Amino acid sequence: MMCMTSLQLECRPMTLAGLLKLKAEYPDARLVVGNTEVGIEMKFKDARYPVLIGVTHIPELNHMEVCRTCLGLPSNAS
Numbered sequence: 001m002m003c004m005t006s007l008q009l010e011c012r013p014m015t016l017a018g019l020l021k022l023k024a025e026y027p028d029a030r031l032v033v034g035n036t037e038v039g040i041e042m043k044f045k046d047a048r049y050p051v052l053i054g055v056t057h058i059p060e061l062n063h064m065e066v067c068r069t070c071l072g073l074p075s076n077a078s
Protein backbone atom coordinates (compact mmCIF):
# COMPACT_ATOMS: atom_id res chain seq x y z
CA MET A 1 0.00 0.00 0.00
CA MET A 2 1.32 3.48 -0.84
CA CYS A 3 0.09 7.00 -0.24
CA MET A 4 1.83 9.97 -1.82
CA THR A 5 1.42 13.57 -0.74
CA SER A 6 3.43 16.44 -2.17
CA LEU A 7 5.81 16.24 0.81
CA GLN A 8 5.94 12.62 1.77
CA LEU A 9 5.74 9.09 0.49
CA GLU A 10 4.19 6.67 2.96
CA CYS A 11 4.39 2.97 2.28
CA ARG A 12 3.05 -0.04 4.15
CA PRO A 13 4.44 -3.24 2.69
CA MET A 14 2.71 -6.47 3.63
CA THR A 15 5.72 -8.76 3.22
CA LEU A 16 9.37 -8.79 4.30
CA ALA A 17 10.41 -9.05 0.66
CA GLY A 18 8.36 -5.94 -0.08
CA LEU A 19 10.04 -4.08 2.79
CA LEU A 20 13.53 -5.06 1.61
CA LYS A 21 12.69 -3.94 -1.90
CA LEU A 22 11.48 -0.54 -0.66
CA LYS A 23 14.51 -0.11 1.63
CA ALA A 24 16.81 -0.85 -1.32
CA GLU A 25 14.95 1.73 -3.38
CA TYR A 26 14.84 4.32 -0.57
CA PRO A 27 17.82 3.62 1.73
CA ASP A 28 17.13 6.68 3.90
CA ALA A 29 13.48 5.78 4.49
CA ARG A 30 12.43 5.74 8.14
CA LEU A 31 10.73 2.64 9.51
CA VAL A 32 7.65 3.30 11.65
CA VAL A 33 5.56 1.11 13.93
CA GLY A 34 3.60 3.11 16.52
CA ASN A 35 4.94 6.48 15.32
CA THR A 36 5.34 7.70 18.93
CA GLU A 37 8.99 8.63 18.53
CA VAL A 38 9.04 9.51 14.83
CA GLY A 39 5.80 11.48 15.17
CA ILE A 40 7.30 13.63 17.96
CA GLU A 41 10.47 14.19 15.94
CA MET A 42 8.39 15.40 13.00
CA LYS A 43 5.89 17.47 14.96
CA PHE A 44 8.09 19.05 17.62
CA LYS A 45 11.69 18.69 16.42
CA ASP A 46 11.11 19.73 12.84
CA ALA A 47 12.48 16.44 11.48
CA ARG A 48 11.71 15.75 7.84
CA TYR A 49 11.38 12.22 6.54
CA PRO A 50 10.46 12.22 2.85
CA VAL A 51 9.80 8.47 2.91
CA LEU A 52 8.15 6.56 5.76
CA ILE A 53 7.70 2.82 5.73
CA GLY A 54 5.09 1.38 8.10
CA VAL A 55 6.13 -2.16 9.02
CA THR A 56 3.20 -3.16 11.25
CA HIS A 57 1.82 -5.68 8.77
CA ILE A 58 4.93 -7.78 8.21
CA PRO A 59 4.39 -11.15 9.93
CA GLU A 60 8.10 -11.90 10.52
CA LEU A 61 8.55 -8.63 12.45
CA ASN A 62 5.66 -9.46 14.78
CA HIS A 63 6.63 -13.04 15.58
CA MET A 64 7.81 -13.70 19.12
CA GLU A 65 9.64 -16.92 19.88
CA VAL A 66 9.95 -18.46 23.31
CA CYS A 67 11.78 -21.67 24.00
CA ARG A 68 13.33 -23.21 27.13
CA THR A 69 16.61 -21.32 26.70
CA CYS A 70 15.74 -18.45 24.39
CA LEU A 71 13.51 -15.48 23.92
CA GLY A 72 13.22 -14.01 20.44
CA LEU A 73 11.60 -10.58 20.39
CA PRO A 74 10.27 -9.17 17.14
CA SER A 75 11.63 -5.81 16.00
CA ASN A 76 8.10 -4.39 16.01
CA ALA A 77 7.90 -4.87 19.80
CA SER A 78 8.29 -1.77 21.92
Ligand SMILES: Cc1cc2nc3c(=O)[nH]c(=O)nc-3n(C[C@H](O)[C@H](O)[C@H](O)COP(=O)(O)OP(=O)(O)OC[C@H]3O[C@@H](n4cnc5c(N)ncnc54)[C@H](O)[C@@H]3O)c2cc1C
Pocket residue numbers: 030031032033034035036037038039040055061075076078
Ligand atom coordinates in the same frame (compact mmCIF):
# COMPACT_ATOMS: atom_id res chain seq x y z
C1 LIG B 1 4.26 10.16 25.94
C2 LIG B 1 5.31 9.11 25.77
C3 LIG B 1 5.57 8.25 26.81
C4 LIG B 1 6.56 7.28 26.68
N1 LIG B 1 6.78 6.43 27.72
C5 LIG B 1 7.72 5.48 27.62
C6 LIG B 1 7.98 4.59 28.69
O1 LIG B 1 7.36 4.64 29.74
N2 LIG B 1 8.93 3.64 28.52
C7 LIG B 1 9.63 3.53 27.38
O2 LIG B 1 10.49 2.66 27.26
N3 LIG B 1 9.41 4.37 26.33
C8 LIG B 1 8.49 5.34 26.44
N4 LIG B 1 8.27 6.19 25.40
C9 LIG B 1 9.09 6.05 24.23
C10 LIG B 1 8.45 5.19 23.17
O3 LIG B 1 7.63 4.19 23.72
C11 LIG B 1 9.58 4.56 22.41
O4 LIG B 1 10.21 5.59 21.68
C12 LIG B 1 9.15 3.46 21.44
O5 LIG B 1 10.24 3.10 20.65
C13 LIG B 1 8.08 3.94 20.52
O6 LIG B 1 7.68 2.89 19.70
P1 LIG B 1 6.99 3.20 18.33
O7 LIG B 1 6.65 1.88 17.71
O8 LIG B 1 5.88 4.18 18.49
O9 LIG B 1 8.21 3.91 17.56
P2 LIG B 1 8.32 4.61 16.18
O10 LIG B 1 8.16 6.10 16.39
O11 LIG B 1 7.45 4.00 15.15
O12 LIG B 1 9.85 4.27 15.87
C14 LIG B 1 10.88 4.53 16.84
C15 LIG B 1 12.26 4.27 16.22
O13 LIG B 1 12.42 2.86 15.93
C16 LIG B 1 12.62 2.67 14.51
N5 LIG B 1 11.86 1.49 14.12
C17 LIG B 1 10.50 1.36 14.14
N6 LIG B 1 10.16 0.12 13.79
C18 LIG B 1 11.30 -0.57 13.57
C19 LIG B 1 11.58 -1.91 13.19
N7 LIG B 1 10.61 -2.82 13.01
N8 LIG B 1 12.86 -2.27 13.04
C20 LIG B 1 13.85 -1.37 13.26
N9 LIG B 1 13.65 -0.09 13.61
C21 LIG B 1 12.38 0.31 13.77
C22 LIG B 1 12.12 3.94 13.84
O14 LIG B 1 12.73 4.18 12.59
C23 LIG B 1 12.50 4.98 14.87
O15 LIG B 1 13.86 5.31 14.79
C24 LIG B 1 7.29 7.17 25.48
C25 LIG B 1 7.02 8.05 24.43
C26 LIG B 1 6.04 9.00 24.57
C27 LIG B 1 5.74 9.91 23.43
